[in-house]
Amino acid sequence: MINNIILGDCLDKMRSIEEGSIDLIYLDPPFFTERKHTLKNRERTKEFSFDDTWGSDKSYAQFLKERIELMKPLLKEEGSIFVHCDKSGEHIVRAILDNVFGSDNFQSEIIWSYKRWSNSKKGLLPSHQNIYFYSKSKFFKFNTIYTSYSETTNIDQILQRRTRDEHNKSVYDLDVDGNFKPADKKKGVPLSDVWDIPYLNPKAKERVGYPTQKPLLLLERIIKLVTNEGDIVLDPFCGSGTTCVAAILLGRKYIGIDKSHEAVKLSISRIEKPIKTESNLLKKGRSSYFNVDKTALGLLSGVEFNPVQRNKGIDAILIEQFENGPVLVKVQKDHESIEEAASLLAKAMKTKKSKKSFLIQTRLNSSLFNNVPDFDGMIILESPALQIKRTNKVLHSDNFSGELDR
Amino acid sequence: MINNIILGDCLDKMRSIEEGSIDLIYLDPPFFTERKHTLKNRERTKEFSFDDTWGSDKSYAQFLKERIELMKPLLKEEGSIFVHCDKSGEHIVRAILDNVFGSDNFQSEIIWSYKRWSNSKKGLLPSHQNIYFYSKSKFFKFNTIYTSYSETTNIDQILQRRTRDEHNKSVYDLDVDGNFKPADKKKGVPLSDVWDIPYLNPKAKERVGYPTQKPLLLLERIIKLVTNEGDIVLDPFCGSGTTCVAAILLGRKYIGIDKSHEAVKLSISRIEKPIKTESNLLKKGRSSYFNVDKTALGLLSGVEFNPVQRNKGIDAILIEQFENGPVLVKVQKDHESIEEAASLLAKAMKTKKSKKSFLIQTRLNSSLFNNVPDFDGMIILESPALQIKRTNKVLHSDNFSGELDR
DNA sequence: CGTCTGCTTGAATCGCACC
DNA sequence: GGGTGCGATTCAAGCAGAC
Numbered sequence: 001m002i003n004n005i006i007l008g009d010c011l012d013k014m015r016s017i018e019e020g021s022i023d024l025i026y027l028d029p030p031f032f033t034e035r036k037h038t039l040k041n042r043e044r045t046k047e048f049s050f051d052d053t054w055g056s057d058k059s060y061a062q063f064l065k066e067r068i069e070l071m072k073p074l075l076k077e078e079g080s081i082f083v084h085c086d087k088s089g090e091h092i093v094r095a096i097l098d099n100v101f102g103s104d105n106f107q108s109e110i111i112w113s114y115k116r117w118s119n120s121k122k123g124l125l126p127s128h129q130n131i132y133f134y135s136k137s138k139f140f141k142f143n144t145i146y147t148s149y150s151e152t153t154n155i156d157q158i159l160q161r162r163t164r165d166e167h168n169k170s171v172y173d174l175d176v177d178g179n180f181k182p183a184d185k186k187k188g189v190p191l192s193d194v195w196d197i198p199y200l201n202p203k204a205k206e207r208v209g210y211p212t213q214k215p216l217l218l219l220e221r222i223i224k225l226v227t228n229e230g231d232i233v234l235d236p237f238c239g240s241g242t243t244c245v246a247a248i249l250l251g252r253k254y255i256g257i258d259k260s261h262e263a264v265k266l267s268i269s270r271i272e273k274p275i276k277t278e279s280n281l282l283k284k285g286r287s288s289y290f291n292v293d294k295t296a297l298g299l300l301s302g303v304e305f306n307p308v309q310r311n312k313g314i315d316a317i318l319i320e321q322f323e324n325g326p327v328l329v330k331v332q333k334d335h336e337s338i339e340e341a342a343s344l345l346a347k348a349m350k351t352k353k354s355k356k357s358f359l360i361q362t363r364l365n366s367s368l369f370n371n372v373p374d375f376d377g378m379i380i381l382e383s384p385a386l387q388i389k390r391t392n393k394v395l396h397s398d399n400f401s402g403e404l405d406r
Numbered sequence: 407m408i409n410n411i412i413l414g415d416c417l418d419k420m421r422s423i424e425e426g427s428i429d430l431i432y433l434d435p436p437f438f439t440e441r442k443h444t445l446k447n448r449e450r451t452k453e454f455s456f457d458d459t460w461g462s463d464k465s466y467a468q469f470l471k472e473r474i475e476l477m478k479p480l481l482k483e484e485g486s487i488f489v490h491c492d493k494s495g496e497h498i499v500r501a502i503l504d505n506v507f508g509s510d511n512f513q514s515e516i517i518w519s520y521k522r523w524s525n526s527k528k529g530l531l532p533s534h535q536n537i538y539f540y541s542k543s544k545f546f547k548f549n550t551i552y553t554s555y556s557e558t559t560n561i562d563q564i565l566q567r568r569t570r571d572e573h574n575k576s577v578y579d580l581d582v583d584g585n586f587k588p589a590d591k592k593k594g595v596p597l598s599d600v601w602d603i604p605y606l607n608p609k610a611k612e613r614v615g616y617p618t619q620k621p622l623l624l625l626e627r628i629i630k631l632v633t634n635e636g637d638i639v640l641d642p643f644c645g646s647g648t649t650c651v652a653a654i655l656l657g658r659k660y661i662g663i664d665k666s667h668e669a670v671k672l673s674i675s676r677i678e679k680p681i682k683t684e685s686n687l688l689k690k691g692r693s694s695y696f697n698v699d700k701t702a703l704g705l706l707s708g709v710e711f712n713p714v715q716r717n718k719g720i721d722a723i724l725i726e727q728f729e730n731g732p733v734l735v736k737v738q739k740d741h742e743s744i745e746e747a748a749s750l751l752a753k754a755m756k757t758k759k760s761k762k763s764f765l766i767q768t769r770l771n772s773s774l775f776n777n778v779p780d781f782d783g784m785i786i787l788e789s790p791a792l793q794i795k796r797t798n799k800v801l802h803s804d805n806f807s808g809e810l811d812r
Numbered sequence: 813c814g815t816c817t818g819c820t821t822g823a824a825t826c827g828c829a830c831c
Numbered sequence: 832g833g834g835t836g837c838g839a840t841t842c843a844a845g846c847a848g849a850c
Contacts, residue, residue, distance in 0.1 A: 031844060033844060035844080037844050052844075090500070091500040098497075107529050108530045110530065111519065113517065116845095117842080118596050118821065118845095120821090120846075120847090122548050122550075123539075124513070124514045125597065125599065126599055127598040127599060128599060128600050142528050142529060190531045191530055192522075192530060192534075193530040193531065194517065194600075198823085198824080199824095199843090201823065201824045201825060202824080202841040203824060203826060203840065204841095205825085205826095207842090211843095211844055213844095225530075279824085280825070281558055281823090281824070286557055287557075295704040298707075299704065299791065301791055302768050302769065302792065302795070306554065306555055306561050309557050310836075311562045314562060319591065320591070321588075321591050322798075324588055326588065351837095351838090352565060353585065358794055360790045363708065379797060382790075383705070384705045384764070384787050385705070385707055388735070391764075391785055555822075555823090556822075556824085558824050559823055560837080560839095561822095562838095563837080564822070570818095574818095575841085576820095576840070576842080578838095578839080595821095
């Protein structure tokens with residue numbers, strides 16, 4: 001039984017699992033989306049599918065309730081259950097769990113939040129799913145996870161030091177540059193119930209072609225939270241087997257059940273050689289993608305633009321187009337001469353088919369005899385600081401001591 | 407009725423509101439978090455018929471249901487309702503809304519996520535609340551709000567139009583010369599259903615005995631999403647009046663109801679107070695979130711200056727003096743005309759004995775025939791954004807409506 | 813009114829060319 | 832020849848509209 005993937009309906013198969021033997025049950029049942037889900041693998045050789053049409057909430061509730069009722073006795077006293085669902089069925093799931101496990105044992109509603117491709121739907125872009133965390137008793141096992149400050153979350157806000165202003169009001173403590181002062185070092189923030197974990201990217205090698213495949217990272221976090229090494233994890237709707245793979249990678253035992261033959265085969269093959277892709281985003285953190293200077297964007301406040309993070313020639317692209325081409329904006333950097341900046345921008349204009357661009361000059365020309373190359377469609381503007389510098393130079397020309405660099 | 411805060415139970419007071427007159431109802435009813443244990447012991451026989459699932463917690467469900475039933479007729483056909491709750495009552499709220507408005511009119515589960523200082527409790531740190539968004543009909547009003555692209559998005563690349571090749575594979579759309587065709591205007595990413603808005607708690611003392619005061623930013627976003635100027639917003643549990651204040655600030659009409667005398671008094675005082683106070687709060691909320699506070703100083707990056715914090719006339723004083731007097735710098739604010747800004751700066755010049763100052767203009771002149779007063783020693787510079795706007799206006803007299811919401 | 817086919821588009825990794 | 836800049840690629844618990 002243990003460390004196996006079992007073919008069949010969990011309603012039957014769970015009866016042969018020993019009572020009080022399981023530490024964690026994670027289930028990702030059909031979501032009550034009222035549609036059929038199919039997906040092909042990368043080579044388009046196999047098709048995986050499952051049916052999530054029910055007709056009424058009653059039949060869905062019935063289906064789920066009789067299975068969840070079987071799960072409770074399987075758990076140890078200090079065990080927990082995590083049920084994955086989304087907005088279409090959350091209230092039904094919640095009602096069943098309250099009924100079977102008792103509302104006293106409701107621990108958390110976890111929000112898995114992610115970024116996703118968008119579409120032109122009228123309304124808000126759905127970008128989260130819900131996971132309900134119930135314990136069997138109040139003696140549940142729980143390993144507090146502290147999030148490090150270097151993670152993808154917007155940590156600088158937590159770390160802002162606060163002070164009292166003249167009215168004894170709590171405000172953020174700013175230094176002379178208007179930057180936040182960091183707060184004292186803390187041991188970390190206990191994990192919150194909103195989890196920002198990237199969605200399985202279309203290009204990720206981890207992807208196996210099973211619909212609704214969950215990121216390994218999500219399952220690893222759940223498993224770490226409520227189990228220790230050697231504990232047993234049960235997934236009664238194991239699908240592509242992500243839960244079991246995560247359990248193996250973390251040194252836990254597993255039992256997986258699925259009624260689809262294809263799913264069982266896929267799970268077994270994944271277990272034989274577990275692939276975990278290192279997500280660049282997770283490894284490096286969201287902030288590592290920021291190339292664009294905050295001051296550079298500050299210069300543009302008042303026009304609509306999209307910042308560009310990964311192209312040296314451009315800092316922003318205006319929302320408004322010009323002659324069907326993009327309007328590019330670049331801010332001269334401290335380390336760039338105006339000639340260098342202009343030629344980088346000119347190159348970008350060419351590749352992006354841009355017919356108009358703005359270069360914002362931030363420093364005085366280094367050489368008096370330099371001619372800034374005149375590129376077609378490129379308009380050179382001066383930053384306010386530069387205008388001030390230039391005006392100052394003209395007004396009191398006795399002071400040529402140099403630039404007022406900071 | 408309109409533009410008033412009404413004392414009384416909304417169950418009675420809503421009966422005097424004209425049917426089909428309201429564009430948006432936002433309610434933040436009591437969560438009854440202390441009494442959530444009364445939700446248990448649901449009768450097994452009735453648990454999945456959602457009309458009376460709340461069997462054993464009749465009082466809360468009954469309380470909410472009879473009020474929400476009164477709300478539906480008040481809405482216009484294109485109106486919407488937003489109901490705020492948290493994990494303790496979400497499934498009850500959801501069931502009532504499904505019942506009264508119909509699951510077809512369920513639009514979104516909005517997750518309001520915020521960061522919080524921890525208390526070391528066993529379990530995950532609760533840091534979100536739920537807002538359910540239902541429309542009265544499928545003809546609901548909806549203003550899409552666009553946000554920035556993810557840092558990891560190759561925004562410069564998605565400007566290239568794509569198509570499908572014969573294998574249904576996505577490729578760039580190239581013309582006969584092998585050059586890519588530019589894509590249509592990119593507006594940004596539609597707002598998602600997870601809203602990361604800081605939980606600001608500026609008035610803790612006044613909140614005693616009330617549901618938590620919501621950030622103005624949250625209400626502002628909801629109101630913008632489903633109403634236009636002049637529309638009517640109803641808050642039947644208005645508490646401290648945040649909804650009404652947000653409505654006023656956005657040019658909407660409001661009706662607030664609360665059965666607490668204290669709450670009504672508080673709401674009225676907030677509304678009567680010079681709107682500027684709340685307006686500042688709104689700005690503060692936004693700036694601590696979006697960090698645009700620093701743009702004024704960012705415009706100056708490259709010259710040496712000291713920022714000036716509490717003076718309407720000046721934002722900075724340059725380190726370099728002019729004729730033994732200080733050189734003042736002011737940035738035109740969103741709410742200031744250039745004439746106002748100039749006269750504020752002129753006044754400051756007088757008191758500070760300044761013989762030279764810079765005014766950085768950030769917005770186009772509102773009137774074509776306005777002459778900016780010519781103050782002695784004041785030099786008016788244009789911000790880069792303004793220069794871009796002006797250049798674009800000359801080239802194609804398009805209108806930039808405002809900043810990207812992010 | 814299900815079901816099937818076509819149309820989109822952002823996120824994020826892949827991988828080549830170039831210093 | 833190894834890092835890295837940036838162009839290429841992939842596909843979605845999608846959406847809309849036809850049939």
